[in-house]
Amino acid sequence: MTDRRLAIDAWESLFRAQHEVFEQINGDFDDTLSQAEYDVLLTVTRGIDQTARLRDVTANMLISQPSVSRLVDRMVARGLIAKCADPDDGRGSLVRATDEGAARFRQVATAHGRAIAARMAVLSDEELAHLRDLTAKLRGSSDAGYPHR
Template sequence: MSRSRTEAAVDAWEALFRSQVTLMRRFTAEDIWKPIGVREYDVLFTLSSSPTRALRLHELNEEILLSQPSLSRMCDRLTAMGYVVRQSDPSDRRGTVICLTEAGADLQRSIGRKHATQIARLVGGALDEVELAELDRLCTKLRRTQAGLRNTQAGIE
């Protein structure tokens, strides 16, 4: 008896989710994150990936798996440590953007090099080049499809 499309989707999701949980546990078990944690690093990485190294809180929140109040408090802590600053949005002075500082960029690069080594060892060590390319393609397709659905549902084209 063949599986239904729903069963196949559930099985694929569970495999993706469980592998991500397993990898995150392995990543966080290693002592490369000091003086911040994995979630703080994710904020610095997301800001460093932005062309302006600055995002509004709601834009940052779209990329981070935290509630907006938790993200706001985290940005306050990162500000106190000197890794980000809050500034007026140059395109709309009524708004505020979270900006990566040079100290934040330096820390992100330092931790990022160590994290890239982890990724190469744990992900690259488990999959060959063809599998890595396929995983990238599938995850990118899944993310873009869901982002497109979210934008369509919000009335954004």
């Protein structure tokens, strides 16, 4: 049986660590690319031909489906992504990074990756792998311990 007090202490520590790290690296985002836009482009640029199904983008976001739809529409208007019907799903849509969107993503991703690596450098590689596996387990992932890029 899990010790309730320990579980609460661990949760609070995890929550506070996430919040503090987020605040420290939040400066990576600006008018060039917001964090939410970055998250959309992260999913899209990983897809074949820098394209993803809108439902996959939505599944990777921490905001509601209507909010994702509005965000995608704003990104289309800004020229960061293009949106079209999914030929394999009559009700779905595909989103593709434009050259401008992909370029902005790469620019921010480089700085963001450096900031994350610098902040996480307080942990050893073994600790980072353990943290990754523990957080995957907390998210209910059945693939804790899988190799990552």
